[in-house]
Amino acid sequence: MSEAVIIDLRSDTVTRPDEGMYQAIIDARVGDDVYGEDPTVNQLEAVAAQMLGKQAGLFVSSATQANLAAMLVHNARGEEILLGEQYHIFSSEAGGTSALGGIVLHPLATDERGGLSLPQVLAAIKEDDPHLPITRTLSLENTVSGRVQDPQQHRELAEAVRAQGMKVHLDGARLMNAAVALGKPAAEIVDPFDSVMLCLSKGLGAPVGAMLCGNYDFIKSARRLRKQLGGGMRQAGVIAACGLYVLEHNIERLAEDHETARQLAEGIISIEGLAVRHHTNMVFIEPDENDIEPLRLHLQDRQILIGEQKPPIRMVTHLDIDSAAIDRAVTAIHSFYR
């Protein structure tokens, strides 16, 4: 069967550039960004900073690199980050902050919405005692596995820890999904944070790249850190053009992904014995243990790919998934349970 008919629900990272994006690449003016001379990168950094209400922005190769650079700016060796145990920096970045920064990670249990509570965070801040690391940073996430976090609660957490002299970072890989779902400007959601990371290549659909934003001093330090991490790029305008393109064209349309995810969840909710949850552009199912591999293979035979994770198994909608694709997925899942 041809590649085009595959319905890939594993992640929103699998999207391919469309024609408009390829045209943006062709049209991009470029220069050497390590000299600060790439006009397209400079424009992307300005646009992203403005969109997030921060003084400056930095274009980096990946969301993981953005998080790592931010953590290395905020924390010296032996200092500590508080974060949710399932947050990406702790769970899925190969321990980079510890391996490369000598930074201690203190994972906290999250509630059913993926959040942290104020008393829990305050209790985790270490006293000034030579036995203990210095608690320097609180790192939050939005969305957390598709779940939108309450901006007011984030503000309370951020203000409380900043009052103790700590920094607060937002891993906003899918921040725009949260902004669209809440109907609030992203800048308002990230206002209480010292630094914020936005991934351009998740649901927004760029092939590569992420933005890190914060104040001038923070970004100046992050730029040096990016160099240390080998992330200085040269005529990066060819990829920055995709970033500009998605910030202009693909934010509002995330609502369509939330809608297709809803369509998928509603299509399979009636299946007996299959727990189904839906958050923004993600649907989670919990099949019976013995059904997991057979279901995956059944769908694979029908050119439908779902997440590899242990249950709950994830299905993610994105700009290459339309309502017709969801119809096919729903039919295929029903045909397994028939």
Ligand SMILES: *Cc1c(COP(=O)(O)O)cnc(C)c1O
């Ligand atoms: C995907 C993701 C990242 C990292 O993105 P990469 O493209 O893999 O570097 C960081 N944080 C969160 C919450 C993510 O979902």
